[in-house]
Amino acid sequence: MIELQDVWKEYGNGTAALSGVSVRIKQGEFVYVVGPSGAGKSTFIKLMYREERPTKGHIFVGGFNIERLRERQIPLMRRTIGVVFQDYKLLQKLTVWENVAFALEVIEASRRTIHRRVEEVLDLVGLSEKAGMNPRELSGGEQQRVGVARALVNKPSVIIADEPTGNLDPDNSWGILKLFERVNDRGTTIVMATHNRELVNATHKRVIAIEGGQIVRDQERGDYGYED
Amino acid sequence: MRIRTVGRHTREGFKNLFRNGWMTFAAVSAVAVTLFILGLSIALSLNIQNVSLNIENQLQVNADVSDSVTAKELPALGKELAHLPGVRSITFVSKADALQKMKKILQGNASMFNGLGNPLPNEYVLQAANPEMTSGLAKLVQHVKGIQNVQYGQSFIGKLLAVTAAVRDGAIVLIGLLLVMGIFLISNTIKITIFARRREIEIMKLVGATDGFIRGPFFVEGTLMGLFGAAIPAFVLYELYRWMFLNVTLFPPFSLLPTAYVASRVLWVLILCGVFIGAWGSIVSMRRFLRV
Numbered sequence: 174m175i176e177l178q179d180v181w182k183e184y185g186n187g188t189a190a191l192s193g194v195s196v197r198i199k200q201g202e203f204v205y206v207v208g209p210s211g212a213g214k215s216t217f218i219k220l221m222y223r224e225e226r227p228t229k230g231h232i233f234v235g236g237f238n239i240e241r242l243r244e245r246q247i248p249l250m251r252r253t254i255g256v257v258f259q260d261y262k263l264l265q266k267l268t269v270w271e272n273v274a275f276a277l278e279v280i281e282a283s284r285r286t287i288h289r290r291v292e293e294v295l296d297l298v299g300l301s302e303k304a305g306m307n308p309r310e311l312s313g314g315e316q317q318r319v320g321v322a323r324a325l326v327n328k329p330s331v332i333i334a335d336e337p338t339g340n341l342d343p344d345n346s347w348g349i350l351k352l353f354e355r356v357n358d359r360g361t362t363i364v365m366a367t368h369n370r371e372l373v374n375a376t377h378k379r380v381i382a383i384e385g386g387q388i389v390r391d392q393e394r395g396d397y398g399y400e401d
Numbered sequence: 402m403r404i405r406t407v408g409r410h411t412r413e414g415f416k417n418l419f420r421n422g423w424m425t426f427a428a429v430s431a432v433a434v435t436l437f438i439l440g441l442s443i444a445l446s447l448n449i450q451n452v453s454l455n456i457e458n459q460l461q462v463n464a465d466v467s468d469s470v471t472a473k474e475l476p477a478l479g480k481e482l483a484h485l486p487g488v489r490s491i492t493f494v495s496k497a498d499a500l501q502k503m504k505k506i507l508q509g510n511a512s513m514f515n516g517l518g519n520p521l522p523n524e525y526v527l528q529a530a531n532p533e534m535t536s537g538l539a540k541l542v543q544h545v546k547g548i549q550n551v552q553y554g555q556s557f558i559g560k561l562l563a564v565t566a567a568v569r570d571g572a573i574v575l576i577g578l579l580l581v582m583g584i585f586l587i588s589n590t591i592k593i594t595i596f597a598r599r600r601e602i603e604i605m606k607l608v609g610a611t612d613g614f615i616r617g618p619f620f621v622e623g624t625l626m627g628l629f630g631a632a633i634p635a636f637v638l639y640e641l642y643r644w645m646f647l648n649v650t651l652f653p654p655f656s657l658l659p660t661a662y663v664a665s666r667v668l669w670v671l672i673l674c675g676v677f678i679g680a681w682g683s684i685v686s687m688r689r690f691l692r693v
């Protein structure tokens with residue numbers, strides 16, 4: 174499903190963010206990516222949806238060879254990946270419903286598909302009642318659930334999340350995690366970079382720890398492992 | 402592309418236009434001024450060409466009789482001219498007739514002749530048998546004793562063509578400068594839109610919208626600016642020309658071409674140029690500021 178082969182990433186200013194990372198994630202896995210600030214977690218995530226390009230190495234996601242991708246194919250690749258961010262990245266002037274529908278509108282889905290899918294995912298994240306509201310009227314946890322709904326509406330085979338609970342209190346963090354587990358149960362791969370020790374330690378999933386741009390630990394049913 | 406997508410791009414394009422009110426106004430104005438000058442010079446050129454043609458077709462040679470020729474000598478001079486080769490007909494216009502005619506043309510301003518006596522010469526007007534003979538005939542007339550000054554179409558056409566060329570050169574430079582300014586202002590307006598919409602653009606890219614889809618509204622915005630920039634001068638020029646055609650009295654060989662004819666030659670050029678400027682401006686902007 175996802176494979177990185179000896180991936181190096183050096184930013185324009187000379188910062189070496191990743192140094193020889195190799196990892197393989199199978200379809201349907203749930204993987205935490207942990208590590209201290211500046212370890213390279215976000216870089217790892219960004220390489221997977223080609224927000225950044227590797228300096229060296231190979232990256233495969235789904236059927237796509239990410240760094241060999243033609244410009245025209247990038248949109249097609251992104252439609253198979255759902256991305257969730259710490260700051261939700263919602264459009265404030267649109268309603269909840271419109272924010273989710275936006276992801277389908279801009280890939281020219283039919284009106285019927287949009288209606289059907291948006292209803293489905295809003296129901297899944299438990300926000301059907303608040304479809305007409307503005308993001309500003311929602312709690313942080315609810316806003317993030319809109320973000321997840323938008324990531325899911327396209328039926329991606331993988332959800333990539335960069336600190337999705339970073340701005341949330343414990344209750345809301347758990348809500349998002351439960352949601353991810355539900356999605357994962359349906360066969361969607363989840364890769365989640367996180368600082369949230371309680372979640373990681375309580376759920377016993379695969380943990381990949383990155384430090385100084387290298388994978389220092391890769392554990393099935395692992396734990397957070399840092400005192401921080 | 403789906404019809405619905407075209408509708409969406411158009412809607413978004415219009416929204417962007419109004420969102421950037423003043424920038425849009427500046428860009429549209431620049432394009433409008435450019436195309437106004439372009440339209441004006443095309444209309445002017447068409448008319449100058451037409452007047453040239455009128456003159457050419459008149460086959461007319463005007464021969465001024467020098468004041469030293471007495472009234473008694475005139476008939477002999479007329480005969481001599483009439484017998485030159487290539488003359489189809491000849492008419493005599495006396496000083497008095499010429500003054501009368503001039504006063505009629507000048508109407509209210511005729512009083513400027515008061516006290517001057519009659520500065521106009523006696524004149525013979527010769528018609529050549531065909532257009533090619535006009536200049537040859539003029540040369541022959543020139544050498545007839547008692548004729549002081551000969552005018553025929555060609556000399557005048559030469560002057561007209563020089564004017565046309567000057568108008569054209571001036572217009573090309575001006576239009577070139579304004580064109581660059583128009584494209585610059587349009588691309589700058591779109592840059593602002595792109596900046597204002599960077600969040601949306603970011604999400605569009607993230608969820609897999611194609612480059613073409615993301616660019617659509619900006620392209621529409623630029624093209625609309627160009628189109629409005631063409632519509633305004635098209636309308637103003639049309640009305641202006643029609644007014645002139647109806648209200649300005651000219652005498653042959655001067656005449657204005659009919660409004661519909663000039664409109665059919667000018668309007669589509671303006672519209673095409675407007676669309677071109679707008680599309681180009683938006684492409685410049687997207688190349689530089691829309692990394693997709």
Ligand SMILES: Nc1ncnc2c1ncn2[C@@H]1O[C@H](COP(=O)(O)OP(=O)(O)O)[C@@H](O)[C@H]1O
Pocket residue numbers: 184185186188189190208209210211212213214215216217
């Ligand atoms: N766009 C960038 N340009 C330059 N350096 C960057 C950029 N993004 C991240 N870095 C650097 O790369 C390293 C890894 O960053 P990041 O992947 O964001 O780590 P994490 O998400 O684990 O905190 C850090 O030293 C960071 O400063």
Ligand SMILES: [Mg+2]
Pocket residue numbers: 214215216335
């Ligand atoms: Mg990070």
